[in-house]
Amino acid sequence: MTEQAAIDQVETSQNVPIRNRISFRLILTNIFLAVVPVALITALVLALLTNQIETDTLSDLDALAGQKAVRLEEWLDANTTTLRVVTESNIIFNNALTASNANQTIAAGVVTRYLGQIAETDPKIVSFILYDLDGRVISASDQRFIGRLVNRQPYFANSVNAPDDLHIEPPFFDISENALVLVVTDIIEDLETDEPIGVLAAYLDTDTLSDIMIDRTGLGETGETYLVSGENNYFLTPSRFAAQGFTQNRAYRSTGIDSALNGQDGESLYNDYRGVPVIGNYRYIASLDSALLTEINQSEAFEVIETVRLSVRYSVLIAMAVAASVGVWNALSISRPISDLTTTATRIASGKLEERAPRLGNNEVTVLATTFNTMADTLTHTLTDLDHKVTEIAQANDKLRVANAKVREAARLKSEFLANMSHELRTPLNAIIGFTGIMLEGFSGEMDDEARHMTSRVYENSQNLLRLINEVLDIAKIESGRLDLVRTAFDPHALARQWQSSVGILAEQKGLRFVVEVDAKLPKKLYGDPERIGQLALNLLSNAFKFTDSGTVTLNLVNIGKSWCISVRDTGIGIPAHAKEYIFDEFRQVDGSSRRAYGGTGLGLAITRKLVLMMGGTISVDSEPGKGSEFIITLPLIESLEPRESSGEVALPALP
Amino acid sequence: MKPNKDILKGWKLLIVEDEPDNLDVIGRILNHFGATIETATDGKEGLAALERFTPDVIISDISMPVMDGWEFCYTVQNTPAIAHIPLIALTAHAMLGDRERALAAGFSGYITKPITPGTFITQLLEHLQMHPSFKDRFHSSASQA
Numbered sequence: 001m002t003e004q005a006a007i008d009q010v011e012t013s014q015n016v017p018i019r020n021r022i023s024f025r026l027i028l029t030n031i032f033l034a035v036v037p038v039a040l041i042t043a044l045v046l047a048l049l050t051n052q053i054e055t056d057t058l059s060d061l062d063a064l065a066g067q068k069a070v071r072l073e074e075w076l077d078a079n080t081t082t083l084r085v086v087t088e089s090n091i092i093f094n095n096a097l098t099a100s101n102a103n104q105t106i107a108a109g110v111v112t113r114y115l116g117q118i119a120e121t122d123p124k125i126v127s128f129i130l131y132d133l134d135g136r137v138i139s140a141s142d143q144r145f146i147g148r149l150v151n152r153q154p155y156f157a158n159s160v161n162a163p164d165d166l167h168i169e170p171p172f173f174d175i176s177e178n179a180l181v182l183v184v185t186d187i188i189e190d191l192e193t194d195e196p197i198g199v200l201a202a203y204l205d206t207d208t209l210s211d212i213m214i215d216r217t218g219l220g221e222t223g224e225t226y227l228v229s230g231e232n233n234y235f236l237t238p239s240r241f242a243a244q245g246f247t248q249n250r251a252y253r254s255t256g257i258d259s260a261l262n263g264q265d266g267e268s269l270y271n272d273y274r275g276v277p278v279i280g281n282y283r284y285i286a287s288l289d290s291a292l293l294t295e296i297n298q299s300e301a302f303e304v305i306e307t308v309r310l311s312v313r314y315s316v317l318i319a320m321a322v323a324a325s326v327g328v329w330n331a332l333s334i335s336r337p338i339s340d341l342t343t344t345a346t347r348i349a350s351g352k353l354e355e356r357a358p359r360l361g362n363n364e365v366t367v368l369a370t371t372f373n374t375m376a377d378t379l380t381h382t383l384t385d386l387d388h389k390v391t392e393i394a395q396a397n398d399k400l401r402v403a404n405a406k407v408r409e410a411a412r413l414k415s416e417f418l419a420n421m422s423h424e425l426r427t428p429l430n431a432i433i434g435f436t437g438i439m440l441e442g443f444s445g446e447m448d449d450e451a452r453h454m455t456s457r458v459y460e461n462s463q464n465l466l467r468l469i470n471e472v473l474d475i476a477k478i479e480s481g482r483l484d485l486v487r488t489a490f491d492p493h494a495l496a497r498q499w500q501s502s503v504g505i506l507a508e509q510k511g512l513r514f515v516v517e518v519d520a521k522l523p524k525k526l527y528g529d530p531e532r533i534g535q536l537a538l539n540l541l542s543n544a545f546k547f548t549d550s551g552t553v554t555l556n557l558v559n560i561g562k563s564w565c566i567s568v569r570d571t572g573i574g575i576p577a578h579a580k581e582y583i584f585d586e587f588r589q590v591d592g593s594s595r596r597a598y599g600g601t602g603l604g605l606a607i608t609r610k611l612v613l614m615m616g617g618t619i620s621v622d623s624e625p626g627k628g629s630e631f632i633i634t635l636p637l638i639e640s641l642e643p644r645e646s647s648g649e650v651a652l653p654a655l656p
Numbered sequence: 657m658k659p660n661k662d663i664l665k666g667w668k669l670l671i672v673e674d675e676p677d678n679l680d681v682i683g684r685i686l687n688h689f690g691a692t693i694e695t696a697t698d699g700k701e702g703l704a705a706l707e708r709f710t711p712d713v714i715i716s717d718i719s720m721p722v723m724d725g726w727e728f729c730y731t732v733q734n735t736p737a738i739a740h741i742p743l744i745a746l747t748a749h750a751m752l753g754d755r756e757r758a759l760a761a762g763f764s765g766y767i768t769k770p771i772t773p774g775t776f777i778t779q780l781l782e783h784l785q786m787h788p789s790f791k792d793r794f795h796s797s798a799s800q801a
Contacts, residue, residue, distance in 0.1 A: 419749070422748065422749070423719060423747075423748040423749055424748075425748075426748030426768070426769045426770055427675055427678070427748045427769065429769070429770040430675075430677075430678050430681065430748065430769035430770035430771060431675070431677035431678055431680075431681060431770075432770070433770040433771065433772055434677075434678065434681030434682075434685075434770060434771055434772070434773075435677075435680075435681055437771070437772035437773045437774070438681065438684050438685065438688075438773055441688075441773045441774070443684060443685070443688045443773065444684070459772075462770070466770060477753070483753060484753055484756065486756060531755070
């Protein structure tokens with residue numbers, strides 16, 4: 001795996017969507033936790049505060065309104081009292097109302113002077129008017145009124161019909177005077193008959209009324225009290241926001257005005273005559289047939305709420321900022337070590353094994369980082385070990401390769417050496433055996449017995465030497481795997497006859513009986529390597545003749561199912577039980593001592609066994625010491641060149 | 657069982673062998689049985705001999721200087737005039753598998769050294785009798801004897 005591929009496989013923290021990141025979630029959570037309680041508490045506090053402020057304001061307004069009403073009543077009381085005191089001087093009014101024309105003028109003059117004096121001393125009263133029941137002004141503090149008729153004035157009818165003599169006429173606007181008029185009247189009775197004979201009216205100073213209302217102490221910036229006439233809804237006293245409505249065609253209405261003029265006292269939140277939301281107290285002043293309104297703009301009343309709301313908004317913002325900061329700090333303290341860990345892991349994955357995660361703080365992530373580092377240490381150690389081992393294995397492999405090459409070279413040299421040895425040893429032997437053979441055959445004339453004996457010794461020893469050479473070379477060749485078996489057709493019956501003629505001379509020489517028995521069932525055509533099979537049979541036969549001094553050697557060829565057997569049985573010295581294990585090993589004879597009675601290299605059986613195994617056969621021996629031995633070679637019966645299925649009993653050799 | 661002394665009478669053989677002692681042994685045996693022989697000490701000499709002498713059979717060693725038996729065999733087989741002459745290898749290459757190599761190379765017979773007069777003549781006669789072109793000849797010579 002390349003480094004780049006390793007890096008590509010690691011999911012870095014940059015790949016995580018922002019909404020999934022721990023830091024983002026922690027910040028969000030912190031803000032949520034900080035803001036929600038603040039918002040809830042603020043809402044609750046604001047609701048309570050609003051309620052409280054409303055209650056308080058209404059209570060304040062009620063108190064103020066009550067105060068105003070009391071002041072109005074007091075003012076009216078004071079005026080009516082003054083009027084009553086004045087009317088105590090009944091006698092002069094009787095004179096003015098009842099005297100004859102000549103006297104009346106004098107009496108009226110007295111009253112006029114009297115009223116003028118009183119009007120001057122009492123600033124609350126603008127002027128007095130004395131009129132008879134017809135509405136003719138008899139006398140007045142202001143002489144301009146004298147001789148006028150007041151029977152068209154709104155208060156006239158009410159004043160003459162007042163049930164308890166005293167009457168207060170609600171304020172009205174006197175167009176001729178272009179002024180707001182408030183009149184209080186008292187009936188003058190005849191001193192003798194107690195019958196009403198005239199009315200004394202006092203024009204009150206409505207500026208005082210305005211002064212009472214304009215006194216806006218405790219009403220803040222927008223609060224006001226004013227009187228609205230029940231006659232046609234105009235202002236009796238100046239408003240803070242509207243021109244004093246002394247014109248008849250200006251009608252002011254609002255929930256408060258309407259309710260009050262309907263005789264209902266109360267307080268509530270409503271829009272005033274301007275349409276501005278106010279908190280208002282309204283009550284009906286019956287003596288003036290007016291609505292007394294005490295109002296304050298809600299915006300002002302609830303200004304505190306606004307202030308609180310504003311400061312709460314800042315508080316929330318600050319809380320959010322603090323919460324976010326704490327969240328960021330918290331998140332970083334958690335996510336940065338994780339991020340560092342991820343970075344480290346990525347680097348390690350890309351092969352930088354020496355990288356280690358920083359260990360900040362002392363929390364679970366620190367433990368994780370420590371554990372991770374331990375793991376990385378282990379990994380590094382393991383990889384280092386692995387590297388060492390791989391190097392060692394590679395070195396060992398190199399050594400093995402070299403050694404293997406040396407072994408193969410050695411084997412090749414050995415094989416070459418053997419081939420040369422074989423050739424070089426045979427060449428002189430050929431001359432020795434050839435010449436001695438010619439001599440013994442008598443090609444070059446007859447020898448005497450002595451010479452013949454010695455020549456035959458040379459000949460036989462040469463043959464022994466040749467056999468030894470052959471066997472040594474054969475086994476070497478077999479062991480180096482250079483022997484190739486052929487597979488050709490042969491007739492086992494003919495082979496048996498051939499073997500019989502080859503070794504028949506040995507039987508003759510030792511005076512032994514040689515019996516050859518061939519199973520008639522044995523096919524006449526088999527496939528295999530007849531040369532090698534002959535080598536096997538001749539090996540066994542020459543051994544049998546060698547170790548048998550008297551009796552019979554029997555060669556037996558038998559067909560048993562899918563295999564065939566070559567058995568060689570003798571009546572020789574036999575093989576001890578313990579020796580059966582090793583007689584097929586190289587260079588082993590039963591008697592290995594230097595004084596042994598029988599010659600030979602001990603290679604014959606070893607070669608035989610190896611060849612049998614190469615042919616896919618088996619070899620076994622059955623022997624009883626002193627009575628004889630039987631060697632049995634079992635070979636697979638191959639009747640055609642087509643490879644057969646393995647019989648299971650005998651495995652086929654691999655063909656060359 | 658011994659072969660007739662004149663069994664090879666009338667046969668012409670070329671022997672190619674570099675070792676003088678071996679050449680001597682072979683020559684003596686073949687002469688004994690009545691054969692006419694020519695000798696050469698390597699393949700090249702053998703080819704030269706074949707130009708003046710046409711044998712019935714060539715008996716050739718394999719390991720020789722100048723031109724060895726393999727090359728000699730190959731050349732004979734690829735020379736139309738003499739390609740029909742059977743070659744018998746007589747060699748000290750007697751390791752397992754050497755026979756197969758020789759037969760594969762084109763030798764029609766293979767006799768290993770060392771030889772004795774009896775085994776050599778027996779093997780030689782076997783080869784000659786097996787060879788298709790000599791079957792009739794042996795029949796007639798056998799009947800003559």
